[in-house]
Amino acid sequence: MMRKKKRGISLLGRLSFRAGYFSVLLALLFSFAQPAIARNPSPTQSSNPSKSDYALIYGTVWGPGNLSVPGVPITIRRGIDKKPKWKLTSDSRGEFAQRVPVGGQDYIIEADIKTPKGQPKPQVKAHIEDNERQDVSIHLTKEELSAH
Numbered sequence: 001m002m003r004k005k006k007r008g009i010s011l012l013g014r015l016s017f018r019a020g021y022f023s024v025l026l027a028l029l030f031s032f033a034q035p036a037i038a039r040n041p042s043p044t045q046s047s048n049p050s051k052s053d054y055a056l057i058y059g060t061v062w063g064p065g066n067l068s069v070p071g072v073p074i075t076i077r078r079g080i081d082k083k084p085k086w087k088l089t090s091d092s093r094g095e096f097a098q099r100v101p102v103g104g105q106d107y108i109i110e111a112d113i114k115t116p117k118g119q120p121k122p123q124v125k126a127h128i129e130d131n132e133r134q135d136v137s138i139h140l141t142k143e144e145l146s147a148h
Contacts, residue, residue, distance in 0.1 A: 054099040055128040059109060059136040061090045063145050068094025072111050072140070079106030079125070087112070102131050111138050 057076060063069040070092045075084035090096045100107060110123040122144060126134040 053102045053131040055102050055131055056097060056099055056133040057107060057109060057126055057128075057136065058097045058133055059095065059124075059138060061094045061096070061111060062137055062139045064140075064142045069140060069145065070094055072113065072138075074138075075110050075112045076100070077108050077110075079108055084110075084112075100128060102128065104129055109136055109138065111140060111144070113140070113144060115144060 059074070061069045061072045061074070068090075070090055072090040072094070074088050074090060074096050076086040076088075076098050077084040086098050086100075088096050088098060105128050107126045107128065108123055109126060110121050113121060115121055122138050122140055124136045124138055126136050128134060
């Protein structure tokens, strides 16, 4: 009687080899990933909280009849500055938002639209102390809206 030669490794042996190979691969992957995570902490884990802290000025532009107005150019400047530091535009819902640094500071938020000669542009003031959100509203008159 002739015996057949066994070829290679059994199915169970091949599966256990692949599982072992896969676990070693995972272990290597996680050993390299952990130091990278430790080097790059998330903003909440930052050792310097002042770099990740910010305040938010959030506003809405309103027109006559308390309808929101999209597409209005907005400028934001610190109260001590003459020129705006940020320029943005109200979105399709008339809303805008800008991150600003924390710390005791006044900000002037202004609708950058044409106004009749001698009249100031519509504006509102916001005071920021800490990492907070300040909600503001800018109300435009019918005349200011038609000039826009």
